[in-house]
Amino acid sequence: MNKRIRKAIFPVGGLGVRFLPATKALPKEMLPVVDRPLIQYAVDEARDSGIEEFIFVTGRGKTAIENHFDYSFELLQTLKDRNMKEEIDAMLALSPNPGQIAYVRQQEPLGLGHAVWCARHLIGDEPFAVILADDLILAETPCLRQMLDVFEEMGGNILATMEVPHEHTSRYGIVDADLSPKSLRKIKGLIEKPKKGNAPSNIAIIGRYILLPEIFNELGKKKVGEGGEIQLTDALSSLIGTQPFYGLDFSGKRFDCGVKLGYLEANIAFALERQDLGPSLRKVLTNYGF
Numbered sequence: 001m002n003k004r005i006r007k008a009i010f011p012v013g014g015l016g017v018r019f020l021p022a023t024k025a026l027p028k029e030m031l032p033v034v035d036r037p038l039i040q041y042a043v044d045e046a047r048d049s050g051i052e053e054f055i056f057v058t059g060r061g062k063t064a065i066e067n068h069f070d071y072s073f074e075l076l077q078t079l080k081d082r083n084m085k086e087e088i089d090a091m092l093a094l095s096p097n098p099g100q101i102a103y104v105r106q107q108e109p110l111g112l113g114h115a116v117w118c119a120r121h122l123i124g125d126e127p128f129a130v131i132l133a134d135d136l137i138l139a140e141t142p143c144l145r146q147m148l149d150v151f152e153e154m155g156g157n158i159l160a161t162m163e164v165p166h167e168h169t170s171r172y173g174i175v176d177a178d179l180s181p182k183s184l185r186k187i188k189g190l191i192e193k194p195k196k197g198n199a200p201s202n203i204a205i206i207g208r209y210i211l212l213p214e215i216f217n218e219l220g221k222k223k224v225g226e227g228g229e230i231q232l233t234d235a236l237s238s239l240i241g242t243q244p245f246y247g248l249d250f251s252g253k254r255f256d257c258g259v260k261l262g263y264l265e266a267n268i269a270f271a272l273e274r275q276d277l278g279p280s281l282r283k284v285l286t287n288y289g290f
């Protein structure tokens, strides 16, 4: 079994309804946290973890993402004319190297499972990673790197997991696993957005996955699940028992940037971490009674 993960899928084909009207003309993944779009954090996390091929599953109205990772000749020329060296370096560092990014189109937003399936020909027969840009993670070691370390040792499918309040389990994919206080758990079952009282645990899957290529056969069955969408969790669930599945409670803090409160909190947390902004933001926050 190949234990090297080279490719990551970034599904960015969703509508971002919960963030309207901001997402009417702007892809949700382009919303900035401090001064970088969410998708930039996701790509940087993958790069810092050793990923070499970046596959975006895009949809209608998402061209801003392609433009963001493009070489912007006019902008660079203007920065050069103005002798803005720091800004030029920052612009050049944004993108993976030429040929490392590929885009595939999800013609209809039929769900996360469908988005992943759309990338099947670009992945081929090897294990791969999936990163959801709206799950932003502040961590010393990138979350995906932590997962790759586990994969390189154990193999199998690795899902990033975290404990959530019991009253929130209906918002997540939830795992059935033993509840010992270990950070790595063998998964026995998975359920997408369980109804109240049906959750097997309060351990939720968040937007980082390492998957084996057999998932594409399951996704190809296009079974419609919760919310009328083709769910990744459902396809994973049908493979349990045939392949190993592990949940890794990663070290770090996750922010749900697909909802307003999580997005606002991420902006504060990431700004407080920055040397150029942290001290002055702290002062500003005291004006609001914090």
Ligand code: UTP
Residues within 6 Å of the ligand: 011, 012, 013, 014, 015, 016, 017, 018, 019, 028, 029, 057, 106, 108, 109, 110, 111, 112, 114, 115, 132, 133, 134, 258
């Ligand atoms: P979400 O469940 O957050 O859906 O998708 P969404 O459409 O982006 O947002 P809401 O629910 O309408 O507010 C999680 C990730 O999966 C991608 C999204 O772009 C997001 O990065 N996705 C979702 C797709 O690529 N295609 C889909 O059909 C659905």
